[in-house]
Amino acid sequence: MSTCKRTHEGAARHGPRTSRWWRRLAIAPACLTLLGLAMAEPASAAIRHGMTWRVQEQQGNYVHVGRDDISNAYQGDTTVDQMLPILCVLKDGRAAPGGISFDFNNGWVQGALQLTHPVTGSALTSQAQADGICANSLGAGWRMAEFHDGGGGWSYWGAGQLPTDTRFWVAINDQPANPWNSAGDPPPADPQDPNYNQQTVQTGAGWKLVQTAGKLDDTGATFNEQFYQVDGPAGLTASPLPQQLKDAIAADIAATPAGEAVSYSVSKTIADEVALSAMQGSPTQRLIDLSAQADAASAMASTNVSRMGILGCGDKDITKNKAFNWGSPINSNYNLGDANSGFTGNVTLSGTANVNANGEIQVTLKRTGIWFVCVPYGVKFRYARVNGTAQIDQGATVSGSITYANPKAWEWQIAKPFLFSINFMAGPIPVHIGFNLPITAGFDKKGITATVTGSVSYSGRRMVSGYFDYNCTSSGCSGNSSLDTTDLGTQPVTASVSGRFQPSLYAQVAFRGYLYSDGFAYAQVGIRPYIMGDLWGYYGNNCGDADGDGSFETVDALTFDLDWQLKVTGQADTFITREWRKDIYTSPRWHVQFWDLLGGAGSRAVTPMMVGPGTVPAGAGQTYTAKMRSCWPYADNVNFSVDWGDGSGAQAVSGPASTGVNASHTWASTGSPLLRLTASSDAHGRNLGKATPRTVTVNNAHVHLGMTWKLLGTNGSYSHVGSDAQTNAYQGDTNPATALPVLCLRQDGRAAPPGITFDAYNGWAKGEIRLTAPVQGLSLTSRAVADNLCASTFGAGFRMGEFHDGSGGWTWWAQGLVSGANRFWVAINDQPANPWN
Numbered sequence: 109m110s111t112c113k114r115t116h117e118g119a120a121r122h123g124p125r126t127s128r129w130w131r132r133l134a135i136a137p138a139c140l141t142l143l144g145l146a147m148a149e150p151a152s153a154a155i156r157h158g159m160t161w162r163v164q165e166q167q168g169n170y171v172h173v174g175r176d177d178i179s180n181a182y183q184g185d186t187t188v189d190q191m192l193p194i195l196c197v198l199k200d201g202r203a204a205p206g207g208i209s210f211d212f213n214n215g216w217v218q219g220a221l222q223l224t225h226p227v228t229g230s231a232l233t234s235q236a237q238a239d240g241i242c243a244n245s246l247g248a249g250w251r252m253a254e255f256h257d258g259g260g261g262w263s264y265w266g267a268g269q270l271p272t273d274t275r276f277w278v279a280i281n282d283q284p285a286n287p288w289n290s291a292g293d294p295p296p297a298d299p300q301d302p303n304y305n306q307q308t309v310q311t312g313a314g315w316k317l318v319q320t321a322g323k324l325d326d327t328g329a330t331f332n333e334q335f336y337q338v339d340g341p342a343g344l345t346a347s348p349l350p351q352q353l354k355d356a357i358a359a360d361i362a363a364t365p366a367g368e369a370v371s372y373s374v375s376k377t378i379a380d381e382v383a384l385s386a387m388q389g390s391p392t393q394r395l396i397d398l399s400a401q402a403d404a405a406s407a408m409a410s411t412n413v414s415r416m417g418i419l420g421c422g423d424k425d426i427t428k429n430k431a432f433n434w435g436s437p438i439n440s441n442y443n444l445g446d447a448n449s450g451f452t453g454n455v456t457l458s459g460t461a462n463v464n465a466n467g468e469i470q471v472t473l474k475r476t477g478i479w480f481v482c483v484p485y486g487v488k489f490r491y492a493r494v495n496g497t498a499q500i501d502q503g504a505t506v507s508g509s510i511t512y513a514n515p516k517a518w519e520w521q522i523a524k525p526f527l528f529s530i531n532f533m534a535g536p537i538p539v540h541i542g543f544n545l546p547i548t549a550g551f552d553k554k555g556i557t558a559t560v561t562g563s564v565s566y567s568g569r570r571m572v573s574g575y576f577d578y579n580c581t582s583s584g585c586s587g588n589s590s591l592d593t594t595d596l597g598t599q600p601v602t603a604s605v606s607g608r609f610q611p612s613l614y615a616q617v618a619f620r621g622y623l624y625s626d627g628f629a630y631a632q633v634g635i636r637p638y639i640m641g642d643l644w645g646y647y648g649n650n651c652g653d654a655d656g657d658g659s660f661e662t663v664d665a666l667t668f669d670l671d672w673q674l675k676v677t678g679q680a681d682t683f684i685t686r687e688w689r690k691d692i693y694t695s696p697r698w699h700v701q702f703w704d705l706l707g708g709a710g711s712r713a714v715t716p717m718m719v720g721p722g723t724v725p726a727g728a729g730q731t732y733t734a735k736m737r738s739c740w741p742y743a744d745n746v747n748f749s750v751d752w753g754d755g756s757g758a759q760a761v762s763g764p765a766s767t768g769v770n771a772s773h774t775w776a777s778t779g780s781p782l783l784r785l786t787a788s789s790d791a792h793g794r795n796l797g798k799a800t801p802r803t804v805t806v807n808n809a810h811v812h813l814g815m816t817w818k819l820l821g822t823n824g825s826y827s828h829v830g831s832d833a834q835t836n837a838y839q840g841d842t843n844p845a846t847a848l849p850v851l852c853l854r855q856d857g858r859a860a861p862p863g864i865t866f867d868a869y870n871g872w873a874k875g876e877i878r879l880t881a882p883v884q885g886l887s888l889t890s891r892a893v894a895d896n897l898c899a900s901t902f903g904a905g906f907r908m909g910e911f912h913d914g915s916g917g918w919t920w921w922a923q924g925l926v927s928g929a930n931r932f933w934v935a936i937n938d939q940p941a942n943p944w945n
Contacts, residue, residue, distance in 0.1 A: 253278055430530060525545045633678055847882040
């Protein structure tokens with residue numbers, strides 16, 4: 109690089125990352141049953157690489173792109189089997205913005221920067237081909253951005269706003285660091301159709317000229333034909349097609365539903381004859397003869413010249429189908445060595461796949477009227493349909509270390525077996541259609557989620573089998589399926605983490621139908637099972653006081669939870685520029701198993717909490733809240749069992765893990781019963797089996813109970829508070845040792861809101877309410893003390909809310925939204941039902 113003024117310090121070093129361990133936890137083996145992943149041949153150790161950059165800074169409408177520690181400008185840094193966007197540049201000479209400092213290695217690109225959709229690096233076979241993708245995706249003048257576009261290289265600024273969560277391909281013109289010229293091998297070649305061959309002759313912006321050769325299925329005759337392959341309006345404009353054909357294709361594009369990508373394969377022979385006919389002002393004899401071949405093939409004419417009738421010159425839909433069987437073991441080991449992925453390690457994939465299905469493709473023979481001759485000029489892809497049965501035995505082992513969430517979708521192709529093809533004549537035009545079987549694996553965007561550093565190793569197998577029938581066009585898919593899954597085995601799991609790690613790994617076996625090649629037009633349907641692991645580790649003393657002794661316990665945890673899910677996906681592309689991916693069907697998220705990986709007594713952070721007073725009076729009802737500790741990472745409802753320690757039998761309750769559920773009990777006699785709360789399972793299917801004991805003192809001390817209310821409902825910014833079945837307005841209902849918020853009210857005479865009906869026992873309090881932090885009722889020694897608590901917390905004018913503040917009592921409305929998570933203390937001025945009286 110003659111213009112490079114600095115060395116590539118650390119440009120592409122994939123050395124070990126320095127781990128920051130917050131805590132290492134003891135590792136215990138457990139059995140793990142997994143939804144597995146089916147894969148095939150491993151990628152070559154010497155696979156080619158391409159150079160990548162990323163966004164370094166965004167200032168308003170200007171973006172700074174360049175190298176980082178992963179980038180390698182000499183050999184490339186990212187294997188070409190990865191899918192990344194291309195960085196494209198439009199150099200139009202625009203002036204540099206003010207307020208940004210530029211230099212030789214941090215220059216101004218004098219234009220705009222944008223990204224294409226993700227493209228497999230191996231699809232970039234030359235600078236010209238990559239430039240064509242930019243031009244076709246973004247418009248005339250756009251090309252692939254190059255290392256030196258800003259001056260000296262390394263980084264530069266341009267106009268535009270780019271996502272910060274992805275790397276992208278960037279070219280370099282004086283080093284072998286591009287997908288098309290770096291050292292190493294291309295990805296393993298797909299099995300080729302023995303009866304068809306295609307080579308690119310010339311490439312432009314949104315179009316290319318290809319040479320095809322093959323043997324017809326029905327007659328065995330050979331063909332050798334060149335085609336212009338044109339992608340959408342931009343490709344049509346840039347292509348060298350004669351104007352008559354451009355007009356015909358433009359009319360067809362205009363009639364295409366919005367959002368549907370279209371591409372055309374146009375016979376060069378016919379295009380040349382149309383151009384000659386235009387020059388001489390009448391159709392050539394060869395054009396007439398070629399048109400007659402189409403008429404003879406479709407039995408639409410009785411002469412050698414096809415004249416346009418009253419209805420014009422119509423297109424012809426042609427449908428071809430073929431049954432196929434495919435079965436093979438599929439095994440692979442994939443090294444997840446990309447430091448940018450957030451997960452480094454290995455995925456070992458194994459299994460078998462067996463498919464018995466029928467593949468169907470429909471194409472349209474395009475025809476247009478020129479000088480009253482119905483000219484067949486090309487073909488267009490319509491749809492691919494596949495229906496049949498599949499049985500996929502998929503297994504996987506995942507091992508490695510985690511650092512953070514993967515910011516982008518990450519997929520690699522394992523294999524793409526050739527299934528079948530059909531070569532046939534559509535009038536004078538040879539047509540090649542086929543099916544292959546792309547087998548891929550990967551992580552969705554944010555498919556790896558981790559809050560801290562850790563490691564994990566787990567494995568398992570699962571079989572997916574059933575029936576499917578889907579039809580996919582270039583814009584979407586429709587159909588149905590009936591797929592089942594079977595557990596195939598268990599394997600050990602080991603892990604260490606402090607925090608939470610959620611890897612969601614998928615595999616996919618897809619059925620792809622294409623016209624000429626899947627680089628021109630294809631549609632596919634895929635069967636994609638997911639492994640959804642959730643590794644949680646914790647160590648600390650900030651996770652709650654479960655035994656009620658006033659101190660938070662020091663607890664630890666190491667658990668692994670496993671779910672699986674099945675998706676049916678659709679995907680299509682034209683010209684490798686307009687790929688879309690959609691989920692056609694998504695199953696519920698099914699639970700497989702939950703493991704406690706700590707030995708001995710297991711994970712103490714999984715033990716539940718019983719929140720309530722430690723000293724209670726005999727003969728008075730007491731309310732406790734059963735919930736999980738604050739560090740518990742799941743929100744599903746938990747099934748609890750409460751043993752009150754007096755032989756009365758266990759009480760079953762269920763409620764949210766974090767806010768809990770109330771359970772009440774009355775001890776008939778004094779003593780020190782051992783209360784025991786067990787978290788047995790949760791609504792997701794995790795079997796917890798953890799218990800917390802705590803001793804309660806039951807005495808004969810006379811305790812003044814306090815009256816409590818609860819939130820009954822809301823309407824906009826207004827809350828409805830009042831009594832329920834637990835409330836006792838005559839003697840109180842809650843032990844004053846219980847800590848609950850105080851309901852505070854500031855009555856300022858504000859008008860009642862419209863749309864709410866009031867009465868004597870459902871009145872308007874003419875003010876605003878708020879809740880204090882929880883306080884023991886024992887601290888409320890008088891009404892004045894309670895009122896002062898409200899005023900000191902929320903300001904002058906606030907006092908404790910009272911039973912009759914809405915008029916007749918029992919319930920009332922006020923402005924302000926209060927939490928319904930807990931009951932709260934409310935005063936009553938004419939009954940001995942307060943904590944102080």
